[in-house]
Amino acid sequence: MTTHPPTTRRLVYGHAQLHDCLAFANADTAAQEAEEIKAIAAARTWGQARTLRTTHVSNPVHPEDYDPDEDPADDEPFDINEVGSVMxxxxxPMVAGRALTLLPEDLxxxxGKQQFTALNGDLLEIPLSSEAELVDELRQRGYEVRRDDELINVLDGRSFSPLAG
Structure with missing residues (x-):
């Protein structure tokens, strides 16, 4: 397991529906990240999606990150679920992977149990039953921790995914 020092002492966490486990995010940037994800997903045309500038997340159709010649014209209707990296x-990126850099290694x-996915990278599967003890341990170590299931699932793409239910 790779050791990374925690990058923040303020965390937001919640039940990540896709992997049915607890997931963590940096509370200092999570809300802004979620807004950027929602803005990209809400774009009405390919051109509008391509021109959205983001600070906290990559734009999967921005010309610097994606070849616009492979996609419909700027005035064509946009559906986030037709973008290759989304499909x-x-x-x-999987929100359940963030715990690998946000939580102390001993915790x-x-x-948790580190899981490898062949296509999407590693994630830390933390069972929901561990919530009270883990949150208590983090708070004892000086972390500010709050739960926000909706925010965690927006960060995981559940706000637009056809798999959300």
């Missing part, structure tokens, strides 16, 4: 589950080992 493959690569965008937005990752104690409460």
């Amino acid at each position: 493959q589950g690569d965008w937005p 990752q080992t104690r409460f």
Whole structure:
């Protein structure tokens, strides 16, 4: 397991529906990330989607990140679920993977199980039953922790995914 020092002491967490586990995000940027994801998903045309500038997340159809010659013209209707990286589950990146950089390694080992996905990278599967003990441990270590299931699932793409239910 790769060791990464925690990047923040303020965390938001919740039940990530896709992997049915707890997931964590940086509370300092999570709301802005979610707004950027929703803005891209809400674009009405390919041109509108391509020109959206983001600060916290990559834009899967921005010309710097994606070849616009492979996509419909700017005035064509846009559907986020037709974007290759979205269909493959690569965008937005799995929120359940963030715990691997946000949580102290000893807590990752104690409460979670690192899972490898061939296409989408590693994630830390933390069972919902561990919530109270893990949150208590984080707070004892000086972390500010709050639960927001909706925000966590927006970060995971569940606000637009046809798999959301």
